[in-house]
Amino acid sequence: MAPRHILRSTDLSGIELQKLFWSAYELEKASEHTLAETTIAILFYEPSTRTMLSFASAVQRLGGNTIVTANAKEFSSAAKGENLQDTIQTIGCYADAIVLRHPDVGSAALAASVSTVPIINAGDGSNEHPTQAFLDLYTIWKALREGHLENRLRLVFFGDNAFSRTVRSLCLLLAEHSSTLSIALESVRFCGIHPYSEPPPEVKEALSKAHITTEYDDGALPENMDVLYVTRPQTERHQSGSVPASFMVPNYALALLNPKAIIMHPLPRVNELPRHFDDDPRMWIFKQVENGLYIRMALLEMLLC
Ligand code: NCD
DSSP, rough: OOOOHHHHHHHOOOOHHHHHHHHHHTTTTOOOOOOTTTTEEEEEEEEESSSHHHHHHHHHHHTEEEEEETTHHHSGGGGGTTTTHHHHHHHHTTTTTTEESSSSSSSHHHHHHHSSSOOEEEEEETTTOHHHHHHHHHHHHHHHHSSSOOOOOEEEEESTTTTHHHHHHHHHHHHHHHTTTOOOOOEEESSTTSSSSSOOHHHHHHHHHHOEEEEEEEOOSSSSEEEEEEEOOOGGGOSSSOOOOOSOTTTHHHHHHHEEEEEEEEEEOOOOOGGGGGGTTTTTTHHHHHHHHHHHHHHHHHOOO
């Protein structure tokens, strides 16, 4: 049987996504060693703290084993010139699934084309980061369920919407499945600093096809925000490498958020989100981190058990 890969945030059906969220919700309370005798390879060609360690922790909590190459560019045979396909076929002999992060757009799909075991895309360049999108949407879903948000959301993306794979994957997921999950969107607005504030054309198109009202604005944040999703400048993907100095959420943003609202950020943050915001209960960035663990546990169980 062909292995099931997760390459894009839209690779799960609406029913599977609901199942994923409910099982993550259950896993927050208790888990079993459902991955005993299972080995997961973690193959990262780009830096990571959360994605890599939350996958490792997820596997261990489910009783499985990990084999890890955290700096694959230097420490795998890629440094000797081996191509990704050969590396993937080799690791498929040792592991039951491969979690892959790679700087090239399309690398996860390339890996999947030769892999005998499931590939989970943990970020391929500026393209997709599906598990981050699952945990981001799970965070919104949970906030709604638990009364920290009221439905008909005004969602604002502030930051590098042009190059952020987390913005891209989350928007594509929202376009496909927000209504399945009964998450109603009043509007989605993209703010940031020119020329990075607008998302790529495929994202605009997907949102418009889903009849989601979108707004574009270089600078200004609107009033009555429910979800403020911030991203850092993706400098490693900018041609000039120059970052506008004012790439920062203004202090007055807190006053523009509804009393029931959440601030999100996939992390790492650099200077775009003031540290004193951490004192505000609407700051949910570390709740996202925690949710990521349970979502990844739930996904591994869905794929491998
Ligand atoms: C993001 C990524 O790698 O795309 N981080 C993450 O996985 N949580 C965001 C970023 O690097 O800006």
